Amino acid sequence: MADGVTTRSAGVAAVAANGSDTGRDGGGARRGRAWPSTSWRKRLEIMFFVGPALVLFALFVVVPVIQAVRYSVFNWNGLGPMDDFVGLQNYADALRDQIFTDAVMHNFTIVILSVVIQLPLGLAIALLLNREMWGRSTLRVIIFVPYVLSEVVAGVIWLLLLQPGGMVDAIFESLGLGGLTQLWLGDPDIALYTVMGVLTWKFLGLAIILFLAGLQGVPRDLYEAAQLDGATWWQVQRRITIPLLGPTIRVWAFLSMIGSLQLFDMVWILTKGGPANSTMTMATYLINQGTDRSRYGYASAVAVLLFGISLILAVLYQVFLLRRDNDDVPKPRKAKR
């Protein structure tokens, strides 16, 4: 975070310098024919540098996204000609299918629960660990472990931990809570919350690490001043640390939201969307309908809906929460100096 200042001023410097760059080119034009050839050469260079990335990006990102929109208005099984135009029928079908609308609700539940659970928990742990203590750097590495594991590996381990008579049940029994054990992934009323618990284990580390990194940007002298004024630890956290951490928190919540909307891997490993579709997400529904049942037109409509929902939420979030940071940001950054 600290190098934000350098980056920003360097950016300004680059813009200013670019201005003088054009000036130089202009001078060349006045002097002789240098300008057109320079510009031609420059254009070639730009093509050489940007071209390959643009081609790859267009071919494997832009084209498929456009294709998804096109497929979505056809009834098509992926083989043979795509000639059964059905208009918006696929969209209407998806929105009428209760399994899909439930899947959307599951995604929203996960979006909200992720923030509601991970924000206070992550913040509390980050604030408590943000101090000189023995083994701090080791601790940070350990906290990061679940995040760098693949969701498949984490999912398979949790699948075994959660099986009936597995370690989770054993821990409940050893705590005298044996009566509370459930069919963690087998009971449609419980499964979504079990998945939520595993997701919390997997992603809480990211929140903590980002918050800790943000905390390093909070200037020390502010704490000192507050201390001299007799503020308690809690007051310092509430009045100084958390407000200054605002931008980090809002960006983390944004990342968490986007991730929750696209959730696939963990659910596919743990439950495949079951039991009785109780953990179905938009992405698992899409794969279930698309590659498993070859309803490619219909699955593409679901993909477009998934994108639309993510985009609307992203824009709303940007407008209502992140935009504030554009005014906020210079303040804490300046304070760091």
Place this chain on the structure above:
Amino acid sequence: MSAPVVIPAPRPVTLDPPRRRRGGRFSGGGPLIYAIALVVVATTLGPVIYAILGGFRSNGQLAADPVGLPDPWVTENYINVLTSAHFWRLALNSTVIALVTTAITVVLGVMAAYPLARYRFKGRGTVALVFTLGLLFPLAVAIIPLFLMIRDLNLNNTLWGVALPQAAFALPITIVILRPFLMAIPLELEEAAMLDGASRIGFFWRILLPLSGPGLVTVGVLAFVASWNAYLLPLLILSDPASQTLPLGVASFSSEHAQDTAGVLAFTSLAMIPALIFFLAAQKRIVSGLQGAVKG
């Protein structure tokens, strides 16, 4: 991290010890903090340790007591995995795909980021915006057409069928992180190089690339981790077991050997440990990359 309390110069030296101790309330660790830290560590590492130790137990031991330590230690599960050609095949596939993805991402990414950072040309903003908007396209949205396209190109079950789309989807974040990085390299260096007769390409090759090493490592690590852990795309593209990657192998091993819990734990542990060590060693890079993405 600097010392928790910086003592202002004019303050009498005699006041220091009590100040420092009071500072401890803010920045030192009491027993409660260590207790909380211990709970966090136990919860975080518990499942991982369970998997590693579980691989050293027999299915009988696991059934009798899910929580206990190996008694006696059984190495058979691990040896079975390590002597199976299929496991090494999966590891090799994962490594090659991750390396190819990383190489494409980093090379094309830094090339594209260079003019976007340091040239002034018409359409620069538009091109930069195209890549930035790419951050908003999740793989899931494009997965159906991608799957059909790779099939029609006859690239399914090949490393290119996974590496090329993965690199394409990794480009936006790579460019978003690298661009400010390249902008920060002082203009004086460029002018000096030009005065000495270097072309822009010469400047890119001899000065910019060596100077942007840390940034390249960061985006490279991010691309490698994403590829190594990827599941959705390989799941659709790599149907032939001989072409699969470790996450696919772990998933299918665990469903095919559902009764052999100890075997599954050994397989999973071996699939995660080398990557875990590498990723944790690169942890600082990953964090700085994520923050870079966050800052935009």
